[in-house]
Amino acid sequence: MQKVAVSIGDLNGVGIEIALKAHNIIKQWVNPVYCINEKILKQAAKLLNIPIPDDFVTFDVEGDFKIKPGIVDADAGKYSFESFMTAINLAKDKKVDAITTLPINKESWMRAGIKYKGHTEVLRDVFKKDAIMMLGCEEMYVALFTEHIPLKNVADRVKKDNLIKFFIDFHKSTNFHKVGVLGLNPHAGDGGVLGDEEINEIIPAINEANKILDKEFYYGPLVPDTAFCSRKGRFIAMYHDQGLAPLKALYFDESINVSLNLPILRTSVDHGTAFDIAYKGKANTKSYENAIKYVLNHKTLM
Numbered sequence: 001m002q003k004v005a006v007s008i009g010d011l012n013g014v015g016i017e018i019a020l021k022a023h024n025i026i027k028q029w030v031n032p033v034y035c036i037n038e039k040i041l042k043q044a045a046k047l048l049n050i051p052i053p054d055d056f057v058t059f060d061v062e063g064d065f066k067i068k069p070g071i072v073d074a075d076a077g078k079y080s081f082e083s084f085m086t087a088i089n090l091a092k093d094k095k096v097d098a099i100t101t102l103p104i105n106k107e108s109w110m111r112a113g114i115k116y117k118g119h120t121e122v123l124r125d126v127f128k129k130d131a132i133m134m135l136g137c138e139e140m141y142v143a144l145f146t147e148h149i150p151l152k153n154v155a156d157r158v159k160k161d162n163l164i165k166f167f168i169d170f171h172k173s174t175n176f177h178k179v180g181v182l183g184l185n186p187h188a189g190d191g192g193v194l195g196d197e198e199i200n201e202i203i204p205a206i207n208e209a210n211k212i213l214d215k216e217f218y219y220g221p222l223v224p225d226t227a228f229c230s231r232k233g234r235f236i237a238m239y240h241d242q243g244l245a246p247l248k249a250l251y252f253d254e255s256i257n258v259s260l261n262l263p264i265l266r267t268s269v270d271h272g273t274a275f276d277i278a279y280k281g282k283a284n285t286k287s288y289e290n291a292i293k294y295v296l297n298h299k300t301l302m
Helices: 015-026 038-048 074-092 106-111 119-127 151-157 160-173 186-192 197-213 240-251 286-296
Strands: 003-007 031-035 098-101 132-136 140-144 179-182 218-222 233-237 256-260 266-269
Touching: 003 074, 015 031, 015 038, 015 286, 031 074, 074 098, 074 106, 074 119, 098 286, 119 256, 119 266, 132 160, 132 240, 140 240, 160 179, 160 197, 160 233, 160 256, 186 197, 186 218, 197 218, 233 240, 256 286, 266 286
Parallel strands: 003 031, 003 098, 098 266, 140 233, 179 218, 179 233
Antiparallel strands: 132 140, 132 256, 256 266
């Protein structure tokens, strides 16, 4: 049975509730190791009024602070970062087979003086690799060519050479058979009427990548507003909301986040800290369960 390090996320949010509630389910699939110390775990469990299972294995992460349900807080941000780094180090040292992360709060990280905006940026820096963010579920996966950047900057990134590298890296990281590439512009540019990025950058990149791979792996560019009508498939979106708005509208509860093109496997829930329902017993565990399930059928690049 594979061993998975679980980064506990922001303790002012729903992550710890999800970990405790889902433990008896996921322990049937993997051996989870929770990156949290016993003192803070007991504090969270008491607030939740949830007993700590006898086989809830922890790996100590130093730190102590008062949990403040639903509050953006520097102490909680710092601890969630330390929990994540602990999980990374366990994976680097081959003491676990994969990492699954519970949600962090970006503002809490900022208040704690952490320079990163999220998990993926940390992974890129630690491993010096172009990590690819992919989200979804078995019915539909969407990878993001650009992620957390202003919309006004996206078009400048959509260049042939950048796309080709992304396409090749993505292919190496998945076992998919066909992947649709979304256009950047409305109607995928309408033959150049609504923008020429499809003609000048995206189509040449698709053709060149398929030539390098020696198969018709990529197709498109697809018209973004109709690409998801079938409610299934594998896609690459040019920017964050283009891909994630339809995905989350269709599969919010079961969708997960996967970091590709790394020497370790990292999966995550595809939702935030949900401060509005923190410590109210309302957290849904489905995304977390699916994030763990993904580990069972996928291997790292090592």
